[in-house]
Amino acid sequence: MHQLNLGMIGGGTVGSGVFHAWQKNGELLAARLGVALHFRKIAVQSLKKSRAYPLPAKLLTTDWRDVVNDPEIQLVIELVGGTNLAKTMVLAAFAQGKSVVTANKALLSAHGPELFAAATKAGVNLYFEASVCGGIPIIKSLREGFVANQFSAIYGIVNGTCNYILSRMKTEGADFANVLADAQQHGYAETPPDLDIDGHDAAHKTGILASLAHGFWVDHRQIHTEGIREVSQLDMEFAAKLGYTIKLLGIVKQIAGKKSGVQVSVYPTLIPNTHVLASVNGVFNACFVRGDIVGDTLFYGRGAGKDATASAVWSDIGDAALDLKNATKVRVAPFIAHAKKHNRVMPMDEIVSRYYVRFSVADKPGVIAKIAAIFAAANIGISSVFQPESQSVASVPLILMIHDAPNAAMRRALAKIAKLSVVKNQPVMFRVENFD
Amino acid sequence: MHQLNLGMIGGGTVGSGVFHAWQKNGELLAARLGVALHFRKIAVQSLKKSRAYPLPAKLLTTDWRDVVNDPEIQLVIELVGGTNLAKTMVLAAFAQGKSVVTANKALLSAHGPELFAAATKAGVNLYFEASVCGGIPIIKSLREGFVANQFSAIYGIVNGTCNYILSRMKTEGADFANVLADAQQHGYAETPPDLDIDGHDAAHKTGILASLAHGFWVDHRQIHTEGIREVSQLDMEFAAKLGYTIKLLGIVKQIAGKKSGVQVSVYPTLIPNTHVLASVNGVFNACFVRGDIVGDTLFYGRGAGKDATASAVWSDIGDAALDLKNATKVRVAPFIAHAKKHNRVMPMDEIVSRYYVRFSVADKPGVIAKIAAIFAAANIGISSVFQPESQSVASVPLILMIHDAPNAAMRRALAKIAKLSVVKNQPVMFRVENFD
Numbered sequence: 001m002h003q004l005n006l007g008m009i010g011g012g013t014v015g016s017g018v019f020h021a022w023q024k025n026g027e028l029l030a031a032r033l034g035v036a037l038h039f040r041k042i043a044v045q046s047l048k049k050s051r052a053y054p055l056p057a058k059l060l061t062t063d064w065r066d067v068v069n070d071p072e073i074q075l076v077i078e079l080v081g082g083t084n085l086a087k088t089m090v091l092a093a094f095a096q097g098k099s100v101v102t103a104n105k106a107l108l109s110a111h112g113p114e115l116f117a118a119a120t121k122a123g124v125n126l127y128f129e130a131s132v133c134g135g136i137p138i139i140k141s142l143r144e145g146f147v148a149n150q151f152s153a154i155y156g157i158v159n160g161t162c163n164y165i166l167s168r169m170k171t172e173g174a175d176f177a178n179v180l181a182d183a184q185q186h187g188y189a190e191t192p193p194d195l196d197i198d199g200h201d202a203a204h205k206t207g208i209l210a211s212l213a214h215g216f217w218v219d220h221r222q223i224h225t226e227g228i229r230e231v232s233q234l235d236m237e238f239a240a241k242l243g244y245t246i247k248l249l250g251i252v253k254q255i256a257g258k259k260s261g262v263q264v265s266v267y268p269t270l271i272p273n274t275h276v277l278a279s280v281n282g283v284f285n286a287c288f289v290r291g292d293i294v295g296d297t298l299f300y301g302r303g304a305g306k307d308a309t310a311s312a313v314w315s316d317i318g319d320a321a322l323d324l325k326n327a328t329k330v331r332v333a334p335f336i337a338h339a340k341k342h343n344r345v346m347p348m349d350e351i352v353s354r355y356y357v358r359f360s361v362a363d364k365p366g367v368i369a370k371i372a373a374i375f376a377a378a379n380i381g382i383s384s385v386f387q388p389e390s391q392s393v394a395s396v397p398l399i400l401m402i403h404d405a406p407n408a409a410m411r412r413a414l415a416k417i418a419k420l421s422v423v424k425n426q427p428v429m430f431r432v433e434n435f436d
Numbered sequence: 437m438h439q440l441n442l443g444m445i446g447g448g449t450v451g452s453g454v455f456h457a458w459q460k461n462g463e464l465l466a467a468r469l470g471v472a473l474h475f476r477k478i479a480v481q482s483l484k485k486s487r488a489y490p491l492p493a494k495l496l497t498t499d500w501r502d503v504v505n506d507p508e509i510q511l512v513i514e515l516v517g518g519t520n521l522a523k524t525m526v527l528a529a530f531a532q533g534k535s536v537v538t539a540n541k542a543l544l545s546a547h548g549p550e551l552f553a554a555a556t557k558a559g560v561n562l563y564f565e566a567s568v569c570g571g572i573p574i575i576k577s578l579r580e581g582f583v584a585n586q587f588s589a590i591y592g593i594v595n596g597t598c599n600y601i602l603s604r605m606k607t608e609g610a611d612f613a614n615v616l617a618d619a620q621q622h623g624y625a626e627t628p629p630d631l632d633i634d635g636h637d638a639a640h641k642t643g644i645l646a647s648l649a650h651g652f653w654v655d656h657r658q659i660h661t662e663g664i665r666e667v668s669q670l671d672m673e674f675a676a677k678l679g680y681t682i683k684l685l686g687i688v689k690q691i692a693g694k695k696s697g698v699q700v701s702v703y704p705t706l707i708p709n710t711h712v713l714a715s716v717n718g719v720f721n722a723c724f725v726r727g728d729i730v731g732d733t734l735f736y737g738r739g740a741g742k743d744a745t746a747s748a749v750w751s752d753i754g755d756a757a758l759d760l761k762n763a764t765k766v767r768v769a770p771f772i773a774h775a776k777k778h779n780r781v782m783p784m785d786e787i788v789s790r791y792y793v794r795f796s797v798a799d800k801p802g803v804i805a806k807i808a809a810i811f812a813a814a815n816i817g818i819s820s821v822f823q824p825e826s827q828s829v830a831s832v833p834l835i836l837m838i839h840d841a842p843n844a845a846m847r848r849a850l851a852k853i854a855k856l857s858v859v860k861n862q863p864v865m866f867r868v869e870n871f872d
Binding site: 022029031135137143147215276292294301307311318319 | 712
């Protein structure tokens with residue numbers, strides 16, 4: 001039987017999960033792939049650290065170069081995270097003619113084009129299934145399962161921490177800060193939590209999905225990104241009354257027309273309670289993919305965690321094992337190869353969407369008229385008005401649902417409204433997605 | 437650019453969909469795969485038939501041998517359906533050294549082992565993504581995405597016709613016969629509808645999933661199969677009152693213990709309304725897959741139709757294109773290669789499940805005691821009793837929910853109960869699945 005020698009850099013949560021899956025199902029993997037798989041070396045930060053699953057001492061080294069430079073190792077698994085050292089490691093592996101499997105979305109987001117170009121030049125592959133949506137085989141499905149499709153829309157719940165917090169806020173009626181603190185205490189959120197709750201991690205993943213789906217590299221700086229800090233328990237409640245759930249969505253949408261392009265953005269979105277994505281709760285991830293041939297599809301599973309991520313890493317190792325066994329070093333064309341000329345990320349200002357807006361207004365006659373006049377002047381249509389009873393005398397909440405309007409026009413109108421003396425606080429605005 | 441010449445046998449619904457997808461996205465496919473794709477010949481039954489999408493006359497032939505024997509054609513796409521002639525066609529293609537893509541679950545179900553053995557012997561591949569769950573990339577996900585997983589359970593809504601009928605029965609409170617007649621009129625059900633509504637099509641697909649997941653061939657005659665004819669509007673309603681939805685599920689479950697094995701079966705099942713599969717409505721398909729490494733996952737999409745199925749056929753053509761370009765004729769080991777010794781399909785009698793049972797009983801004292809005594813003697817526990825108000829004087833409905841019990845014990849107890857004079861009709865029994 002053909003044999004593949006593996007070297008792993010990183011023995012933390014995911015790394016120990018990858019090793020454990022091999023201990024458990026290594027024979028099955030070999031039988032399925034027709035390739036015997038052996039771990040030769042695992043580079044770790046400390047030989048003494050306690051791990052989710054133990055790693056055998058004889059495989060460990062504290063020098064990642066031992067892995068990259070071992071001539072017996074054919075495939076390098078990079079699981080250290082971060083962008084700078086990880087990039088050095090991956091390029092060093094390529095330079096040794098080794099393909100690399102990575103789960104590192106931050107790395108791809110920061111240095112994707114350079115890394116894929118280097119892999120192509122070296123005649124090796126860079127595999128990255130585990131970088132988006134953990135155990136869900138979304139990269140393989142987009143690239144291979146849906147190879148015949150143009151992707152009119154992809155909506156992803158791609159950050160488990162945010163989804164966990166929003167789910168608890170909804171079910172418990174709890175406030176953001178309290179749920180976050182509790183999530184940190186229980187290990188569902190990092191400290192500091194910024195990478196997750198400010199939407200950056202979701203933006204990394206959304207950028208990878210967009211690049212794969214549309215065939216040109218989407219730089220993370222082009223992705224309009226809003227996190228979930230501004231989602232209050234109040235808005236969660238009003239949204240529910242209107243039949244909506246608030247989810248942090250990564251959105252990749254093909255926009256047709258004269259000014260065509262691709263919307264690539266991350267923001268908290270009101271989605272109808274009846275939509276399947278509204279039922280994706282807790283740390284689970286999901287991707288709703290609309291292809292022009294396949295129609296609507298959904299993928300659901302654990303987006304993080306040692307085992308789910310390990311499952312995706314093994315999907316890549318399996319592909320690499322078959323590629324190496326068959327000496328097809330670059331079986332899949334680099335995914336940015338099919339870029340259309342002139343494709344582009346649309347600036348957020350040009351994107352048209354629906355909106356939920358909440359104002360705090362003085363409780364007196366004429367308020368709605370003043371606000372409505374500003375929207376009317378901007379040619380922005382109000383689809384519904386909701387003013388709940390309020391105990392406060394200083395101000396009352398006023399919620400408007402707004403018809404399709406460009407983000408630039410909406411932004412300008414809200415700035416004007418914010419200056420009205422009857423408007424007591426900065427208006428709160430979330431976009432609404434109806435999936436039609 | 438490498439070129440691949442395609443020959444297709446079958447120009448019906450799916451065949452014309454496959455061709456149309458290529459007309460629409462052929463350039464994109466070529467760019468993604470790095471392979472130019474050309475149709476050389478399409479064998480059809482009649483040159484004059486009207487089609488969902490038109491096919492160019494110059495490609496058409498009425499003799500399938502023209503496709504198989506054309507030395508310029510490297511890949512044959514078999515889309516004729518049926519088992520006998522289709523088998524002859526596929527074997528003839530193999531004999532010419534050509535790989536085959538098929539959407540034909542009936543063919544695989546009837547002749548799988550022979551076909552896969554013949555492909556291996558000829559050094560070619562048989563691709564079958566489109567045979568299960570239409571556009572959902574479930575075959576690729578099980579085989580490649582989840583390559584590191586043992587599959588403790590797979591639950592599939594794999595027949596769109598049955599799901600359409602059950603969904604309408606639930607939402608409209610309509611009766612089976614009426615919905616079926618209407619579905620036939622609107623093209624959502626065949627005439628005769630037996631292959632679908634008696635569960636055979638679902639059994640074909642469930643057998644393919646089971647074989648792939650567990651590495652030994654599951655003969656369709658080993659699959660305990662019940663259709664949806666016995667699902668009445670009354671049971672749909674009572675199930676709803678108890679918090680359940682009735683779905684036709686294909687079930688593939690690893691059973692541990694002394695008498696280990698794999699449950700492979702198809703039957704209408706009560707599932708909790710809160711479970712995500714309960715929300716899969718209309719003609720949509722879904723697969724809930726539980727892997728020992730990845731955890732719980734769900735795949736959702738269109739299970740049939742010209743375009744969704746075409747998307748899956750193109751997934752296979754894409755794989756074949758890369759395999760042929762790289763001269764890796766058998767990249768993926770035949771999926772029955774990793775069979776464990778002694779693995780087996782468990783007889784239904786040994787399977788343990790929960791049950792919903794409805795009796796029509798005389799409305800007089802002592803009835804429940806008599807029924808309960810028979811269950812108690814068989815060591816079968818009743819978890820809840822529900823006797824709705826009834827207008828009838830001749831008999832009243834009595835619904836019992838039954839704790840985990842072996843199917844054999846349950847079958848024997850129900851036969852005894854049916855003989856009681858206070859029991860007026862053959863008892864109605866459905867199994868209950870709680871996914872724990």
